[in-house]
Amino acid sequence: MNAAIEIVSVTRRFGATVAVAGLTLEVARGEIFGLVGPDGAGKTTLMRLICGALAVDSGNLRVDGVDAVADAPRVQAMIGYMPQRFSLYPDLSVMENLRFYSDIFGVTRDMFETRSKSLLDEFALTPFHARLADELSGGMKQKLALACTLIHSPTTILLDEPTAGVDPVSRREFWRILYGINHTGTTIFVSTPYMDEAERAVHVAFMSRGSILSCGTPKELKEQLQGDIVEIRCAKRADAWRLLRTEPLVRSIEVFGDTLHALVATAAEAMPQIAQRLQSAQIGDVRIREIPPSLEDAFVAKLTA
């Protein structure tokens, strides 16, 4: 039994809406698993089902081999869940917030002493232990929320868009902490709207309309893209963009600074044709090359297929 999370044909409805539709997914123990999907894809519902905050309508869901439906309290003791709006108590100090969450999870006093000390150290929050949560910066609040999520030493943590609205430097620091936690064996299941962030996960699943569209390592997902990406540089970038938007052999086109990225069926065939089209429109200085697709390219192609 190696799976940290095992989801088989799980469905959850809200009235007529099917939020999670016969979804099957496996997360290996000790890995970092990224979940990406549009708003309303069902990501949050899925996380709430895993942590037992919501019951499944049908299907099987196991966490570390324990049935999340039949044995919800045991699963909750093993899982740390950090929702999008994690509730810190603004009028409690950093330490008091940690103590509150440790009491909820029935952490013993001895255990709390060692655990809170090591978490505060690891997250560089020790100097702020007496500060009210309300007076912390955004990045520090985020770290405190994570510390509260970890206070009962869960084997798996679920993080719902933990870095939304956080600047790139703070995001890097947050991920550094996540890698540290993961290094000591904790499984991390994290949803994110940032594609560059999804690249940091070992496995990534694309979710849409309650189902998993595809799942694999970031490398595998990029290889699954049907078609190639070509980068176009030329003299009149705006003219080229206008022209190629309506060109049948170009499936989609995007502007990146002074270059264009086009999705085509095969680069080898499309490149000379694109060059010709541009030259016959008096657009000079054309340079085209094939470039590796981004995770976003792969995701958007799946969504619009």
Added chain:
Amino acid sequence: MATTVRVESLTRRFGDFVAVDRVSFEIQSGEIWGFLGPNGSGKSTTIRMLCGVLAPTSGSAEVLGYDVARDPESIKLRIGYMSQGSSLWNDLTVEEHLRFYAGLFGIYGSAQSAAVNEWISRVGLTEHRRQLAGSLPGGFRKRLAFACTLLHRPKMLFLDEPTSGVDPLSRREFWELIVELADEGATVMVTTHYLDEAEHCNQLAFIYGGRVIARGSPEALKHAPEAGITVEIVSPDNIALLDTLDDLAYVRSASLYGSSLHVTLERGDDIATLQSVIEARGIHLPALTPITPSLEDVFAGIVTGSSASGSRPA
């Protein structure tokens, strides 16, 4: 090319705090100009001064030829400003919002209907026309707010994190529209925390501690001296290695990407030094060579480089 925005030594204080500190730059007409920086670095304060809603403490700025301090009302009529906060009324429909904003800008009658129809369709809200704003999902609220800023066809657009909380597919559609608008002659100043998105901009400026610390096209910034030199390391124990790197003065920043480690160094000469340090730990790696850094590497490298050199406290 005409200059749409001209900023010189622009400064804004709040009490003792200098939110924007002698910032200077120009934005050329038709550019998509990205403004990047950590939370609290002065991005929104700069934008609010350029929109004429916040008076500068000193320095000057001109937008579309009007001075922000002397003639803020002329600016307000001619620009589109999408702020981070939502300014939508939950109990008005999509169409009612657009009609209301059209009225504010003096667009009435058949011109109003034409403008409302055009923007509902261009931001992709046709199916939600009669829906209350309060019942729209986050991404759609952003689309509506965007449409409201575009109705009067402003020549200058200020977009403050327009895509925060917007999913990847909608984000592409947003950018497609931004490119179209620039193509139709608008100049766009945009902030974002998504650095993959910043790659769409023609020009970028990094602001940190109220000062602009680097500028250029995405391409130029990746090769600028301020960005340092980035190498990629794939080793069996990246986490342990990361701790070692922290103690090295010439390492500006280091970050894990799945199984590889991106390390930004001060100078090219540091590569050999780093290699021998790693070697001394008994980790044998193929020769390290510089890679083209991601914009995130550049951003982290510049911000850390800037705070290490003591130019400003964080």
